[in-house]
Amino acid sequence: MGRVIAVSNQKGGVGKTTTAVNLSACLANDGNRTLLIDIDPQANATSGCEAGIDNLDGSVYEVLLGHAPLEAVISSTGIPGLDLAPSRISLAGAEVEMSSVLGREKRLAEALETVRPDYDFIIVDCPPSLGLLTVNALTAADSVLIPVQCEYYALEGLSKLLNSIQLVQRYLNPTLEIEGVLLTMYDERLQLSKRVAAEVKSYFNDKVYETAIKRNVSLAAAPSFGQPVILYEPRSTGADNYRRLAGEVSHARAAA
Amino acid sequence: MGRVIAVSNQKGGVGKTTTAVNLSACLANDGNRTLLIDIDPQANATSGCEAGIDNLDGSVYEVLLGHAPLEAVISSTGIPGLDLAPSRISLAGAEVEMSSVLGREKRLAEALETVRPDYDFIIVDCPPSLGLLTVNALTAADSVLIPVQCEYYALEGLSKLLNSIQLVQRYLNPTLEIEGVLLTMYDERLQLSKRVAAEVKSYFNDKVYETAIKRNVSLAAAPSFGQPVILYEPRSTGADNYRRLAGEVSHARAAA
Ligand SMILES: Nc1ncnc2c1ncn2[C@@H]1O[C@H](COP(=O)(O)OP(=O)(O)OP(=O)(O)O)[C@@H](O)[C@H]1O
Ligand SMILES: Nc1ncnc2c1ncn2[C@@H]1O[C@H](COP(=O)(O)OP(=O)(O)OP(=O)(O)O)[C@@H](O)[C@H]1O
Ligand SMILES: [Mg+2]
Ligand SMILES: [Mg+2]
Numbered sequence: 001m002g003r004v005i006a007v008s009n010q011k012g013g014v015g016k017t018t019t020a021v022n023l024s025a026c027l028a029n030d031g032n033r034t035l036l037i038d039i040d041p042q043a044n045a046t047s048g049c050e051a052g053i054d055n056l057d058g059s060v061y062e063v064l065l066g067h068a069p070l071e072a073v074i075s076s077t078g079i080p081g082l083d084l085a086p087s088r089i090s091l092a093g094a095e096v097e098m099s100s101v102l103g104r105e106k107r108l109a110e111a112l113e114t115v116r117p118d119y120d121f122i123i124v125d126c127p128p129s130l131g132l133l134t135v136n137a138l139t140a141a142d143s144v145l146i147p148v149q150c151e152y153y154a155l156e157g158l159s160k161l162l163n164s165i166q167l168v169q170r171y172l173n174p175t176l177e178i179e180g181v182l183l184t185m186y187d188e189r190l191q192l193s194k195r196v197a198a199e200v201k202s203y204f205n206d207k208v209y210e211t212a213i214k215r216n217v218s219l220a221a222a223p224s225f226g227q228p229v230i231l232y233e234p235r236s237t238g239a240d241n242y243r244r245l246a247g248e249v250s251h252a253r254a255a256a
Numbered sequence: 257m258g259r260v261i262a263v264s265n266q267k268g269g270v271g272k273t274t275t276a277v278n279l280s281a282c283l284a285n286d287g288n289r290t291l292l293i294d295i296d297p298q299a300n301a302t303s304g305c306e307a308g309i310d311n312l313d314g315s316v317y318e319v320l321l322g323h324a325p326l327e328a329v330i331s332s333t334g335i336p337g338l339d340l341a342p343s344r345i346s347l348a349g350a351e352v353e354m355s356s357v358l359g360r361e362k363r364l365a366e367a368l369e370t371v372r373p374d375y376d377f378i379i380v381d382c383p384p385s386l387g388l389l390t391v392n393a394l395t396a397a398d399s400v401l402i403p404v405q406c407e408y409y410a411l412e413g414l415s416k417l418l419n420s421i422q423l424v425q426r427y428l429n430p431t432l433e434i435e436g437v438l439l440t441m442y443d444e445r446l447q448l449s450k451r452v453a454a455e456v457k458s459y460f461n462d463k464v465y466e467t468a469i470k471r472n473v474s475l476a477a478a479p480s481f482g483q484p485v486i487l488y489e490p491r492s493t494g495a496d497n498y499r500r501l502a503g504e505v506s507h508a509r510a511a512a
Contacts, residue, residue: 044409160348195480
């Protein structure tokens with residue numbers, strides 16, 4: 001049964017999409033059957049691996065509103081072992097449209113049931129908010145991977161995110177765990193990076209991945225070519241960092 | 257009558273709060289009576305100038321729900337000429353709580369009427385979304401300042417933001433204009449920065465400010481001391497960039 005990991009943090013621009021796209025690509029590269037689900041209306045994860053996509057007919061929007069099953073919107077990405085359930089701008093309207101639907105928080109969880117056996121990992125990229133789309137991802141997930149940018153504002157939002165996770169655990173998904181906390185855009189030359197990293201480690205202890213993702217321009221440039229960094233620049237620091245992270249994530253899985 | 261400028265872009269982490277806090281501080285420093293309104297539940301703008309705040313009793317949350325007038329929650333910040341209407345975590349619930357309130361999009365606009373004559377500039381920091389809180393800011397505003405990070409994903413979201421601005425112009429605020437488009441985290445050493453900047457300029461032409469905000473660690477470090485950069489490190493590139501931006505914004509105002 002595929003392990004479902006939501007990549008979430010309501011603070012904007014902390015590296016959620018960059019992590020979802022590149023972790024998925026590295027997991028697939030290691031031989032895991034991997035599905036990337038883009039539940040952010042910005043659809044950045046969709047364009048981050050768009051270069052190889054063959055079919056963009058449906059999207060997660062149709063799935064959440066019950067107009068199509070998840071397997072109908074899944075497309076291959078040109079990366080062996082990596083499939084994508086794309087997002088669409090129309091997803092922005094889903095939060096309002098679903099506000100009166102019964103069981104609206106569990107839509108993604110239900111839709112996943114049929115495809116889960118087909119994958120080893122299912123990675124869900126979330127928007128920068130704690131609204132209904134993120135709640136759907138947290139309700140469907142086994143665990144949450146939390147990217148934390150090594151800057152001050154990113155620290156402040158952590159307690160709010162943990163509160164939301166606790167609410168979902170209590171009312172919607174009692175088995176939800178924290179998969180791990182990932183330091184992103186780490187720059188060892190900056191005092192600020194070191195200070196924030198130290199605070200995150202003292203707060204989360206062994207939940208923090210050994211791998212920190214360094215600030216690296218290849219990670220920012222790869223999306224403009226619609227490719228994960230392991231295709232765009234396989235020998236970059238960014239590619240190395242995400243390969244090592246994929247190793248940590250799959251080992252934790254094997255040990256579980 | 258104070259000019260109300262909303263700082264908005266639904267893409268996360270593009271420098272909305274950094275711009276709202278530092279532009280406000282520089283406008284105040286130039287002798288303009290300035291009010292900074294934090295309508296983002298993350299409350300980053302509030303903590304970005306918290307060092308000098310004397311009273312954090314009420315927040316924008318109480319104002320939007322009609323429990324208090326705006327002037328009751330305004331606090332001074334220790335920077336002469338700069339006041340703040342703070343945010344609180346409880347604001348996250350406002351979008352749901354206000355969903356059945358009549359005229360819910362105009363709450364901020366109504367609340368501003370009484371304080372507008374007291375200020376030359378009123379700057380509103382928005383969350384990374386196009387939900388009810390941002391719609392309130394766009395409805396109350398004379399114009400919108402759009403920060404655009406010089407990276408690929410930030411480009412993608414612009415057409416969606418422009419669509420939302422058009423909807424607000426048509427249904428809620430016909431006189432809303434674009435105040436300007438601000439390039440942020442510009443790094444002249446990176447091809448990516450130059451490419452994105454060129455695309456933004458060809459799309460927005462003379463709406464793009466001459467001042468680009470360069471990537472500068474003082475801007476990221478200042479919030480951990482609860483100060484705008486002109487107090488934290490007055491001789492930094494970040495402080496220079498925002499002083500120049502304040503000059504452009506007030507000249508455009510004078511010319512209007
Ligand atoms: N390690 C890194 N080094 C350099 N740039 C990075 C790194 N990680 C992400 N970026 C860039 O930083 C920006 C923000 O990252 P990204 O879009 O992945 O964050 P996000 O959390 O998904 O944002 P949002 O909150 O809008 O969904 C992007 O332009 C991305 O290319
Ligand atoms: N010019 C700059 N140089 C260096 N760092 C910057 C610059 N502008 C902003 N930052 C840092 O980048 C991060 C994102 O900026 P900021 O929080 O202002 O963006 P935002 O758009 O308000 O994010 P959100 O979408 O979460 O509201 C912050 O840690 C901030 O300190
Ligand atoms: Mg994203
Ligand atoms: Mg902000």
